[in-house]
Amino acid sequence: MTTPEVIHQLRPVADGLFSISPPQLTGGRCSRCGALAFPLRGLCPECQHDDVEPTGLSLTGVVYTFTIVRMLPPGYLGEAPYAYGVVELPEGLRVTTTLLADDLEEISIGDACDFTLVELGAGKDRVLSYAYRIAGAK
């Protein structure tokens, strides 16, 4: 488990994806039409308005679909196997996310899951990223 002290020392994998205190994904909400997107974009993808407000996304979601990757993809900093998928958030947005579970084989569509920050990689490639953890998993 990544401790809060470690988290603050790690480099986020990219700027603006999530906040650390509190741990939460950062989406964008259009100030004109209200459309939501993740990550935050400079222009609203629905009405192209340029005033998009950063907004924290839900800490809980439901697995819409997922896969377990058993070969190492080019450039990936972590280890295989790992799971990632699409999580549906109650505010009406689906996001692609790493999934954590005690047993990857037990992940199912419809599982409830909770947001968490996660460390990935080793040495100088060590970064802070994000995931949703299957509810009930440690």
Added chain:
Amino acid sequence: MSEAIVVDGVGMHPFGRFEGKSAVAMGAEALIEALADADLAWRDIDLLLCAHMYARTGAGHRIANILGETGIPIINVENACSSGGAAVMAARHALASGDYRRVAVVGIEKMPRGFMDMDYFADWRRDIGHALNPGQFAFAIRRHMHDYGTTERQLALVAEKNHAHSVHNPKAMYRTPITVEEVLSSRPVVDPLRLLMLCAPNEGAAAAVLSIGPERPGQVRIIGQGLRTTRRAQAVGEHMPTDSPVAPDEPVTARAAAEAYAQAGLGPEDLDVIELQDTDSGGEIISSELLGLCARGEGGPLVESGATRIDGRLPVNVSGGLLSKGEPVGASALGQVYEITNQLRGRCGARQVAGARTGLTHSLGAGGNCSVLVLQRT
């Protein structure tokens, strides 16, 4: 368009692995074959379109360096796995404009082995393992299995069927039949997809020479095309979405097909032979439905019924599909045009669909590009 777009000739360099041979050299060979097939000379061509993804600067221009610099306009087209479909669209419109009378379209590719290294994604998505094409295929079919009860066995049957077809295609990379059991016991790669349910990136080229003119008997004509990209609400698919609103949406294949059928003035029930994008087994099942070959959710039972086998009611991927041919991304869509054109001319030997008159091609790529072509023999 009052006049018809005619496929005068097609050519194809085999798909596979060709050590020491460039994509451009393969493209030149495919183009020379297409010109001979059309009974035309290179100097007769007044526009060249070259589809590719990995061939770097001026790929089509380097093909002209091999065939001879005739001074014609040359345009390189990059639209990921659907590059060839986009090049055909540009060719159709160039011909319809009246500015060009003979257009050559060539698709070429020479790809690295293994998972594609997708520069389509932001670097951080590569870092965290989200930049993975087969992952998206897995997302799509996993959800389909959940929604409709599609089974692993049905996925394996797609691979078994396409490999059974490829035995008769000398230009396919893999030409050995495989059993359902072999597919189901192959290595899991991206659950629920196993190694033998995924196509291999590889190398190859294919070409077509197109013209425009009044209808003559025996011609193969392009009578409809839909080229579309995905919309934001399509949650999963080859467009590699990273977020989507929860909202109703019609997937891109269905929208491209609707346009192609409308232009052609016919529907899926009129098709005799279909080449669709089977980058993975799940893709064939889902695309069969979206192209209207069966109802939504019935793609698994469709392959199980045998209807999509070469001797079935709706033969799909009689070339062996990308699962057997491999997928040289810039060339794959024109490889489909090569197959369908030859099917409609009755030139496919042991893999010929008897009496085929109307056919369809379907290609799908990163960014959500989808091209559907309807071809018909007059």
